[in-house]
Amino acid sequence: MKKIVVLAKQVPDTANITGNTMKEDGTVNRGALPAIFNPEDLNSLEVALQIKEKIGAEISVITMGPPKAVEILKQSLYMGADKVYLVSDRKFAGADTLATSYVLSEVIKNIGGADIILAGRQAIDGDTAQVGPQVAEKLDINSITYISKLKNITDDSITVERDGEVQTEQIKTGFPVLLTITSDANEPRYPDCRLMLKHFRSSIEINFEEHKVEKMQENGWIIPTITREDLGLEIERCGLKGSPTKVHKIKSIKLAGNNLTMYGDNPTEIKKMAQSIIKDYVEVSG
Amino acid sequence: MANYFNKNRKLYLEHLDLQEIVKHLENNYQNDSTDALHSFTEATQLYNMILENGGQICAEFIEPRAEAVDQKGCSFNDGIVEWVDETKENMKVLAKAGLMGGTLPRKYGGLNLPVTINTIIVEMVSQADASLMNLFGLQDIAITISKFGSEEQKNRVLPKFCAGEISGSMALTEPDAGSDLQAVTLRAIEKDGKWYLDGVKRFITNGCGEVSLVLARSEEGLKGGRGLSMFLYERYRDDNMIVRRIEDKHGIHGSPTCELQFNMAEAELVGKRKFGLIKYVMSLMNGARLAVSAQALGIAQAAFNEAVKYANEREQFGKAIVHFPAVYQMLINMQAKLESSRQLVYTTSYYVDILEMYEEKAELGENVRQELKKAKAKADFLTPLSKFTITEAANQIAYDAVQIHAGCGYMKDFPVERLSRDARITNIYEGTTQLQVVAAIGGIMTGILDSDWEKLATMDLYYMASTQKELLELVSLFKKTIILVAEFKNKELNDYVATYLVELASLLYRNYLMIEIAEKHEEKRELFQFFFNDSKVRAEYLVNKIKTTISVHGGKIANLKKEFIV
Numbered sequence: 123m124k125k126i127v128v129l130a131k132q133v134p135d136t137a138n139i140t141g142n143t144m145k146e147d148g149t150v151n152r153g154a155l156p157a158i159f160n161p162e163d164l165n166s167l168e169v170a171l172q173i174k175e176k177i178g179a180e181i182s183v184i185t186m187g188p189p190k191a192v193e194i195l196k197q198s199l200y201m202g203a204d205k206v207y208l209v210s211d212r213k214f215a216g217a218d219t220l221a222t223s224y225v226l227s228e229v230i231k232n233i234g235g236a237d238i239i240l241a242g243r244q245a246i247d248g249d250t251a252q253v254g255p256q257v258a259e260k261l262d263i264n265s266i267t268y269i270s271k272l273k274n275i276t277d278d279s280i281t282v283e284r285d286g287e288v289q290t291e292q293i294k295t296g297f298p299v300l301l302t303i304t305s306d307a308n309e310p311r312y313p314d315c316r317l318m319l320k321h322f323r324s325s326i327e328i329n330f331e332e333h334k335v336e337k338m339q340e341n342g343w344i345i346p347t348i349t350r351e352d353l354g355l356e357i358e359r360c361g362l363k364g365s366p367t368k369v370h371k372i373k374s375i376k377l378a379g380n381n382l383t384m385y386g387d388n389p390t391e392i393k394k395m396a397q398s399i400i401k402d403y404v405e406v407s408g
Numbered sequence: 409m410a411n412y413f414n415k416n417r418k419l420y421l422e423h424l425d426l427q428e429i430v431k432h433l434e435n436n437y438q439n440d441s442t443d444a445l446h447s448f449t450e451a452t453q454l455y456n457m458i459l460e461n462g463g464q465i466c467a468e469f470i471e472p473r474a475e476a477v478d479q480k481g482c483s484f485n486d487g488i489v490e491w492v493d494e495t496k497e498n499m500k501v502l503a504k505a506g507l508m509g510g511t512l513p514r515k516y517g518g519l520n521l522p523v524t525i526n527t528i529i530v531e532m533v534s535q536a537d538a539s540l541m542n543l544f545g546l547q548d549i550a551i552t553i554s555k556f557g558s559e560e561q562k563n564r565v566l567p568k569f570c571a572g573e574i575s576g577s578m579a580l581t582e583p584d585a586g587s588d589l590q591a592v593t594l595r596a597i598e599k600d601g602k603w604y605l606d607g608v609k610r611f612i613t614n615g616c617g618e619v620s621l622v623l624a625r626s627e628e629g630l631k632g633g634r635g636l637s638m639f640l641y642e643r644y645r646d647d648n649m650i651v652r653r654i655e656d657k658h659g660i661h662g663s664p665t666c667e668l669q670f671n672m673a674e675a676e677l678v679g680k681r682k683f684g685l686i687k688y689v690m691s692l693m694n695g696a697r698l699a700v701s702a703q704a705l706g707i708a709q710a711a712f713n714e715a716v717k718y719a720n721e722r723e724q725f726g727k728a729i730v731h732f733p734a735v736y737q738m739l740i741n742m743q744a745k746l747e748s749s750r751q752l753v754y755t756t757s758y759y760v761d762i763l764e765m766y767e768e769k770a771e772l773g774e775n776v777r778q779e780l781k782k783a784k785a786k787a788d789f790l791t792p793l794s795k796f797t798i799t800e801a802a803n804q805i806a807y808d809a810v811q812i813h814a815g816c817g818y819m820k821d822f823p824v825e826r827l828s829r830d831a832r833i834t835n836i837y838e839g840t841t842q843l844q845v846v847a848a849i850g851g852i853m854t855g856i857l858d859s860d861w862e863k864l865a866t867m868d869l870y871y872m873a874s875t876q877k878e879l880l881e882l883v884s885l886f887k888k889t890i891i892l893v894a895e896f897k898n899k900e901l902n903d904y905v906a907t908y909l910v911e912l913a914s915l916l917y918r919n920y921l922m923i924e925i926a927e928k929h930e931e932k933r934e935l936f937q938f939f940f941n942d943s944k945v946r947a948e949y950l951v952n953k954i955k956t957t958i959s960v961h962g963g964k965i966a967n968l969k970k971e972f973i974v
Contacts, residue, residue: 312465315458315506315519319443322454341442 124179124277124297126170127236129226129254130163130198132191133247137161159194162242164310166303170240171202171311173275180204182236184229186214186222192326195345199321200313207233208326211349216362219248223256225360228353230261238280239300243268251302258300265300266293270307412532413456413463419932420751421459421528423925426451429522429761432768443514455525462507462529470498470536477537478826481661484654489616489664491543498540502533503572510547512554516562517570523764527702527757534706538830539662541706542613545699549576549621552692553640556679561640565619574618578692579609579641579668586611587843589623589685590633594670596624596677603677605639605649605670613837615666616651618643621692622675623684636684639675648673659829694791696838698760701753701794704802704834708746711802711809711827715739718813718822729812738812742805744939747932748918749798755921756790763787789851792844797914799835806831842907849906852913853894861887864920872927875940879919882947886912889951896958901965905957908950915943915950 134155143154170181183198185191186209195206209229217225230236239258244251251267258265271283273292284291285304324343327335338344350360358364383398385391430451431437437446445451473494480492491499502508510526512518534541550569553561568574585591594607605624609615620641627635641649648671655665679688716739719730729735766780806828810817817824835841851857861883869876889912893905919940926936961968 312469312501312505313461314504315461316517317506318457318461319445319454319514319519322457323450343442 124173124177124237125235126173126179126181126238126240127230127233128163128167128170128181128183128198128203129239129241129257130167130183130185130194131160131242131245131247132157132185132187132194133160133245134158136246157190157193159197160242160245160247162244162246162303162305163194164242165305165307166240166242166301167198167201167203168308168310169269169272169301169303170238172272172308173238173280174202176275177277179238182207182233184209184226184233186210186217186225186229189326189328189347192329192345196321196324197313199324200317201311202314202317207346207348209348210326211351211360213350213357214361216365217360218365218367219250219252219256220366221360221362221364223253223260224364225350225353225355226253227257227260228355229348230257232348232353235298237297237299239263239298241300241302243302243304254300254302261298261300263298263300264295265302266295267302269301269303272307409464410467411460411463412466412535413459413528416747417459417463417528417532417750418456419929420747420754420925421524423751423928424524424754424758426522426524426758426761429524429758429765432765433520433522455521458507458519458521459525459528459532461505463532465501465505465507466532466536469501470533470540473498474537474540475823475826477539477662478830479661479820482654482664484651484664487650489651489654489666491664492662495540495543495662498537499543499572499575502544506570508544508547508572509550509566509570512547512550512566512570516554516566518566522757523698523761524754524757527698527753530699530702531706531709531753534703535710536706537662538703538707538710538827539660541699541703542660542663543575543617545696545703546576546578546614546617548692548695548699549578549619551695552578552621552638552688553678555691556638556688557640561676561678565640565642568618574644575614576617576619576621577612577614577666578696579612579615579620579622580689581611582608583610587840589689590631590636592623592625592636592685594622594624595628596626596637596639596675597672598626603639603675604672605641605675606672607670608652609668609670611655611837612666612668613663615668616654616664620649620668621678621688622670623689626677626681626684630682633685634682636689637681638678638684638688640678641670641673641675646674657833659826659832693838694760694788697791697795697844698753698757700834700838701756701791701798704795704799704831705746705750705753707827707831707834708742708749708798708802708805711806711824711831712739712742712746714822714824714827715742715809715812718816718824722813735812738808740935740938741942742808744935744942745801745805747935748922748939749794749801751921751925752790752914752918753794753798756787756794759783759787759790785851785856789848789856792839792847793851793910793914793917795835795839796841796844796848796910797918799831800841802831802834803828845906845910848910848913849902852909853890855887855890857913857917860917860920864923867924869923869927871933872923872936875926875937876923878944879916879923879940882919882944883916885951886916886947889954892958893954896962898963898965901958901961901963904965905954908954908957912947912950915947919943 135158143151173179174181181203182205183195183203184207185194189210192208195208198206214225241254255265266284268285269282270285273283274281279294279296281294284293324345326345326347330338385395427448430448434445477492477494483490509518510521510529511523514520530541530545533544550566553565580589582592597604605622622639622641623636624639625635626637650669652667652669657665719735720728722729763783766776766783769776770780809824810828813822813824816822865880893902922936926933
């Protein structure tokens with residue numbers, strides 16, 4: 123049976139920014155935005171579930187984040203994930219993509235590796251699209267980015283469509299492989315109420331009263347938390363310390379339209395408009 | 409994100425105390441397995457999650473597909489009925505989300521929900537696409553099998569229902585047996601220990617489904633309801649039933665209405681012979697009537713929402729039309745009917761839960777005879793009262809919603825056109841409004857609501873104290889009117905004024921339900937005051953109508969039909 127790991131992130135819901143959600147300096151006021159499952163990570167979980175339905179697989183979902191990120195792990199369980207892990211440690215805070223991919227790749231090794239690793243193309247808060255490929259690089263496996271369709275899956279290979287700006291590539295590859303998935307790939311499923319019943323009491327250990335922990339463990343309701351010490355990671359490569367990316371400057375940009383040209387609705391005007399479009403946007407090659 | 413399980417629905421749901429019901433459903437919380445609930449707090453948490461999941465699916469996935477479902481309609485070719493593609497997708501999504509077996513036991517893949525919670529899911533599905541409710545809501549068949557079928561039948565059929573692999577129908581109506589089901593003639597013939605069905609059924613919602621519960625005459629020569637039994641027909645086991653045609657309907661285009669011909673089709677008896685109509689169909693019908701009430705409620709909510717939206721968007725004479733008294737007058741009337749009916753439907757489902765609890769307790773040998781009797785009377789009264797109220801109200805609300813849209817409402821470009829057509833069936837099928845009156849009037853004449861009126865008198869209200877007094881005066885007027893009718897002792901006249909009495913009961917009972925909500929929630933007070941004043945005038949009108957009918961026509965009421973008899 124294939125082992126699939128899905129990398130997920132809890133992000134502020136930047137798609138629904140209203141009123142006071144942006145601070146004066148142009149950064150996001152995270153407290154004012156609801157935290158959600160990064161949308162393209164849901165698409166990659168859906169790919170994992172479809173693979174499981176087709177050839178059978180064990181799906182593990184990993185997220186690195188603060189304790190409240192356990193919410194997206196529960197959501198993963200409601201959708202059909204088999205195992206979930208919260209990677210959480212104060213020392214991980216402030217990580218850029220380099221430090222994040224370091225920790226995640228070590229977690230994947232720690233839980234026994236994977237045949238297929240799936241990640242969303244990018245997260246809607248940072249929009250870097252770097253963590254997936256960097257994890258592949260650290261694990262020394264192939265990665266294919268921008269996947270817009272799962273075409274076929276067998277025990278030996280996976281065939282996918284990769285979105286380019288002007289072309290679509292069809293790629294067939296063996297395992298192990300890391301794939302990053304775009305929102306075009308599928309419609310993520312809704313949670314299954316029967317799985318809600320099974321998992322709605324699940325949480326990380328610190329959220330249970332001490333005398334209940336054993337019973338909760340027995341019922342399978344404890345979501346494992348993985349810390350830096352569990353992994354024996356070098357402190358210099360984690361969190362802020364391990365992150366060479368420094369924000370140089372943040373500028374608040376207001377989008378505004380300019381250079382608006384109006385054309386009339388008669389043939390002469392339309393011709394003028396067409397000429398202008400051709401001049402600006404069409405390249406004629408020899 | 410859009411979600412139908414909103415603050416308003418929560419407010420009405422929270423008014424029902426489900427504690428005793430849930431405790432029973434969850435085996436007194438004695439079962440400590442991981443797929444059982446261990447406390448009422450847990451149940452509340454899970455039910456809310458389930459309702460939110462359902463509410464999101466309805467708002468995000470189903471509603472946007474409703475227009476296509478209506479326009480395409482089901483197809484029929486060479487005896488094969490096809491649902492619209494969007495309907496198939498809807499059913500798949502609901503099944504994958506685990507919502508198909510709402511009230512069924514968990515061992516079959518169901519959610520073991522109280523009827524009350526499931527009713528809200530049915531309501532939300534109907535708000536998104538009324539025609540989908542007919543397929544989704546036909547879980548009632550599975551519930552009937554769960555209650556009366558053999559262990560083998562249950563194990564064979566119920567998991568398939570819960571997984572969404574099959575759908576079903578209740579095959580009761582025949583060309584000459586509609587409201588009067590005692591006239592059913594489809595024959596059930598026993599041969600070598602097996603049963604075969606022979607005859608025709610008409611107007612069967614989703615008759616093309618894999619499983620049908622068929623009412624048939626098993627006792628040759630025995631006329632009336634006692635000669636009828638209930639049969640389980642499974643199309644994947646026998647192919648001697650054909651769909652002859654599907655109807656071309658006014659509304660609910662996504663739900664196929666089939667004519668079925670059984671040609672010695674093999675079926676299995678459900679439960680005991682001769683109990684088909686008198687026990688099983690009555691139970692099935694009551695469930696279906698509640699589901700149709702929830703359907704009408706959903707349609708009414710959708711129509712009301714569309715009306716509010718349009719009244720704000722449409723500008724005439726330099727302002728949005730919502731600002732014109734003639735328009736907001738319609739809106740407040742619609743809202744009062746909608747919300748008071750909502751609490752009536754939810755309360756009815758609550759009493760159905762209570763009834764089922766006592767039925768199961770009685771089966772387990774507990775001595776609950778008195779409670780069971782009371783619960784049965786209450787549920788059997790409130791079910792038709794609800795259907796009488798909300799299905800008529802849904803039609804009025806949809807009518808007014810079209811009116812607010814004016815010319816646009818008459819065109820297919822706006823959802824209200826579809827909603828007004830979909831609403832129209834709700835006060836017809838599963839028993840017309842006129843039949844609901846027949847089913848409800850007995851309870852009124854025997855004082856079924858007396859205990860509620862007593863409770864009303866002892867309610868300790870502060871904000872609503874003066875309204876409480878006025879409402880009690882109306883109740884006393886109502887009681888006097890019942891006595892007046894009863895003492896007249898003329899069946900024809902009693903039947904004639906029954907409609908007025910049922911409407912009176914509905915008005916007063918809804919006020920009784922709403923007064924507590926208004927006391928507790930300030931935001932509902934103005935709406936309730938409006939509703940109460942409106943009800944008061946209407947109640948006085950109805951009482952006068954009954955009085956004048958007695959004094960003017962009296963025992964000669966039947967003369968009114970003279971001119972219509974040809």
